Amino acid sequence: MQNRREFFNSLLPLGDRKKEKFKPILRPPYHKDISLFLSQCPLCQTQACVTDCEEEIIVIQADKTPTLNFKDKGCTFCEACAKACELNVLDIDSGQEQINANFYIDSKRCIAHFGTICSACLEPCIDDAIIFNGMFNPVIDDNRCTGCGFCMSRCPSGAIFYKALD
Ligand code: SF4
Numbered sequence: 001m002q003n004r005r006e007f008f009n010s011l012l013p014l015g016d017r018k019k020e021k022f023k024p025i026l027r028p029p030y031h032k033d034i035s036l037f038l039s040q041c042p043l044c045q046t047q048a049c050v051t052d053c054e055e056e057i058i059v060i061q062a063d064k065t066p067t068l069n070f071k072d073k074g075c076t077f078c079e080a081c082a083k084a085c086e087l088n089v090l091d092i093d094s095g096q097e098q099i100n101a102n103f104y105i106d107s108k109r110c111i112a113h114f115g116t117i118c119s120a121c122l123e124p125c126i127d128d129a130i131i132f133n134g135m136f137n138p139v140i141d142d143n144r145c146t147g148c149g150f151c152m153s154r155c156p157s158g159a160i161f162y163k164a165l166d
């Protein structure tokens with residue numbers, strides 16, 4: 001039996017239905033063709049990207065494709081996952097040295113936005129992508145952010161989020 005969400009989704013035009021089903025996933029860097037995660041990774045015997053990532057941020061999902069976990073750490077762009085990937089899903093020559101996601105600071109959660117002095121997110125951001133507009137208004141500069149994720153775990157109020165784009 002269809003649930004309410006599925007029922008209303010079935011009333012949408014086909015293009016909108018496809019959009020509804022497509023949920024972007026945070027993927028490791030160094031990929032050129034996003035479709036290879038679904039076509040190749042389930043065939044992978046080694047999952048070497050996981051074992052070779054010294055930051056231990058790559059995890060395999062139920063569909064046997066990799067995603068990233070920024071709960072404690074971030075990506076150093078060390079290339080180890082790309083060097084380890086035997087099926088060329090990840091490839092150093094892809095030129096994709098960034099995580100395809102938009103990071104943002106939720107001003108409703110960020111304590112600096114409420115007047116508390118806090119700059120915990122600044123230090124881990126080696127790309128200088130966190131800009132303070134005055135003392136109490138940090139924002140993330142999309143043009144500088146590589147999506148490394150290191151700022152997330154440092155924020156004491158859990159105010160940093162991302163929207164995956166792939
Ligand atoms: S090593 Fe490559 S093919 Fe295997 S799971 Fe990781 S990205 Fe996919």
Ligand code: SF4
Binds near residue numbers: 028074
């Ligand atoms: S580039 Fe390095 S730190 Fe980043 S996901 Fe790959 S192995 Fe992990």
Ligand code: SF4
Binds near residue numbers: 124125127146
């Ligand atoms: S703002 Fe972007 S580049 Fe800076 S630490 Fe956060 S995710 Fe990394």
